[in-house]
Amino acid sequence: MKLAVIKGDGIGPEVIDVALSVLNQVLPGVETTEFDLGAQRYHRTGDLLTDEDLDAIRRHDAILLGAIGDPSVTPGILERGLLLKMRFALDHHVNLRPSKLFPGVTSPLAGNPDIDFVVVREGTEGPYTGNGGAIRVGTPHEIATEVSVNTRFGVERVVRDAFARAQSRRKHLTLIHKTNVLTFAGSMWKRAVDDVAVEFPDVTVAYNHIDAATIYMVTDPGRYDVIVTDNLFGDIITDIAGAVSGGIGLAASGNIDATGTNPSMFEPVHGSAPDIAGQGKADPTAAILSVVLLLRHLGHDAEADRIDQAVSADLASRGDTPVTTAEIGTRIRVALG
Amino acid sequence: MKLAVIKGDGIGPEVIDVALSVLNQVLPGVETTEFDLGAQRYHRTGDLLTDEDLDAIRRHDAILLGAIGDPSVTPGILERGLLLKMRFALDHHVNLRPSKLFPGVTSPLAGNPDIDFVVVREGTEGPYTGNGGAIRVGTPHEIATEVSVNTRFGVERVVRDAFARAQSRRKHLTLIHKTNVLTFAGSMWKRAVDDVAVEFPDVTVAYNHIDAATIYMVTDPGRYDVIVTDNLFGDIITDIAGAVSGGIGLAASGNIDATGTNPSMFEPVHGSAPDIAGQGKADPTAAILSVVLLLRHLGHDAEADRIDQAVSADLASRGDTPVTTAEIGTRIRVALG
Numbered sequence A, B: 001m002k003l004a005v006i007k008g009d010g011i012g013p014e015v016i017d018v019a020l021s022v023l024n025q026v027l028p029g030v031e032t033t034e035f036d037l038g039a040q041r042y043h044r045t046g047d048l049l050t051d052e053d054l055d056a057i058r059r060h061d062a063i064l065l066g067a068i069g070d071p072s073v074t075p076g077i078l079e080r081g082l083l084l085k086m087r088f089a090l091d092h093h094v095n096l097r098p099s100k101l102f103p104g105v106t107s108p109l110a111g112n113p114d115i116d117f118v119v120v121r122e123g124t125e126g127p128y129t130g131n132g133g134a135i136r137v138g139t140p141h142e143i144a145t146e147v148s149v150n151t152r153f154g155v156e157r158v159v160r161d162a163f164a165r166a167q168s169r170r171k172h173l174t175l176i177h178k179t180n181v182l183t184f185a186g187s188m189w190k191r192a193v194d195d196v197a198v199e200f201p202d203v204t205v206a207y208n209h210i211d212a213a214t215i216y217m218v219t220d221p222g223r224y225d226v227i228v229t230d231n232l233f234g235d236i237i238t239d240i241a242g243a244v245s246g247g248i249g250l251a252a253s254g255n256i257d258a259t260g261t262n263p264s265m266f267e268p269v270h271g272s273a274p275d276i277a278g279q280g281k282a283d284p285t286a287a288i289l290s291v292v293l294l295l296r297h298l299g300h301d302a303e304a305d306r307i308d309q310a311v312s313a314d315l316a317s318r319g320d321t322p323v324t325t326a327e328i329g330t331r332i333r334v335a336l337g
């Protein structure tokens, strides 16, 4: 396996180092290439993600990314020029984000409900395309638009992926959108789900408006099995999902090109957390669970299962004493035996 | 006071009847005009909200609305043709939604945190304008767009309103947006907040991305005092805010034309809940608290305070036995003395 590694900014390098040591223990001999991308390179060279970077990244089987982002860079520059550019260039249309409340982990929700669902967030359309613009900027007559672009092609492929995942899980799929206000895009999403549902007769389908869905995340997250949703609603719902299932220190994600044409990318949902960077406080679990998703994506299910069990064992026995980034790595490598 | 009353669909009539009886007790002699709007009239006549309706509504000092929506109507018809049409026609640019965890009310969050903040949601712009469209509908080449429209004029007036509210509260304002992805609109919102901040030197300002804000709503809602945000983010964040502060059965809202040109509208955040309509199960508290917002808006602070105290007393002493819609009304009227 050839793995492109982007450690990135803030706590990125710390959590990726631990994640790689865990990967190496279950699957020795993975070839890694480090890519220097993020705020530091941007400040040094002005480059975000060049065509050469993309060509080199494409020659790998998968990508592991830590976190990108630094307060020294204007909001939007790194996001649009690097993170989103990569998702679009590598056609990462399936943004996969599982949420599971592991035994031993405390949810901020009273009564620690059962939580075990997967969000399939569309990754290459919606309000994320950079469409839109502004005129008369800086005057009292400024107008700014943001355009959400949705295609049947793009919606249908991610809906089909979500149905297939529901089929191999508890056979329940929920579409989240805002069909009563965003009627053009909403009606297309709704029809795509209705049409693809015919191919999966034993999957039951539900629909929630995004606003109602955030309520259910707090009052009844156990109702969800697989969620399919657009790029922006998926961004929002996966953060709240992470929060109720023990914090985004535990939330992993995959940015997947389901056609296999381009390498898929795996990364923790959390950001670069510059406030705690370099202090050994970051929880590497989300990065390690991103390695689990990466292994499953490449067909290494046995290795993925081993790490999953070691993470469960670590979380179940952590107790209330704070553990350092390195200690968590050690605990998981010990559990792996 | 001349009050336009729209009871609407589902549980709307039940909760409004109780709210009106409470209003009548603190302020006898309010003149009410009932407007028959909602699913039933639509089915009977095909009308949603006619020019004549709007003209007649305009001749009132305020509007009290129950809930609009019925599964028999295609999503979007009543929302766009009635609810949103009214917000736009009457220039309800300040959508005011307070969140408070009353003593005695159980939050779904562990540890029942202190919650007391106000969301100022922009009500006439953003992705709610109906801008956008679709081509090749129903074919594999369908494309649907939704356009978020943001003007400096529209953003600045709502930002100024939010600053003024922060000034008279705990002097803290948080802008919620997604400036790192929606860079055109995000940058305009950010600059509007920075510019207006100069007029309110003792208000401190914070910024959260919408995804991070949903996390804080679950882990640390006490951090918020006044939130200002766009139409869609406000829709989402106020539902989760309602959920963490005891359920949207308690969440009130005002749709305010801050210039006073048009009557403002007050309504519970909850929907028509057709599943429990007519069973006396609906909690009228959100409708009653909407009357409180209405009274404050029209300068009847003493009467608003009286109802607020009666609602607090009711909630503090409710216990765990379910109470009917009518019983809650009686309890509050008794508390009003």
Ligand SMILES: CC(C)[C@H](C(=O)O)[C@@H](O)C(=O)O
Pocket: A079, A083, A084, A235, A269, B180, B181, B211
């Ligand atoms: C950093 C940002 C561009 C990104 C997004 O909005 O997709 C992040 O919030 C995420 O969820 O991966």
Ligand SMILES: CC(C)[C@H](C(=O)O)[C@@H](O)C(=O)O
Pocket: A180, A181, A211, B079, B083, B084, B235, B269
């Ligand atoms: C019914 C719908 C149009 C409305 C909205 O999205 O604004 C509702 O969710 C609300 O929050 O008042």
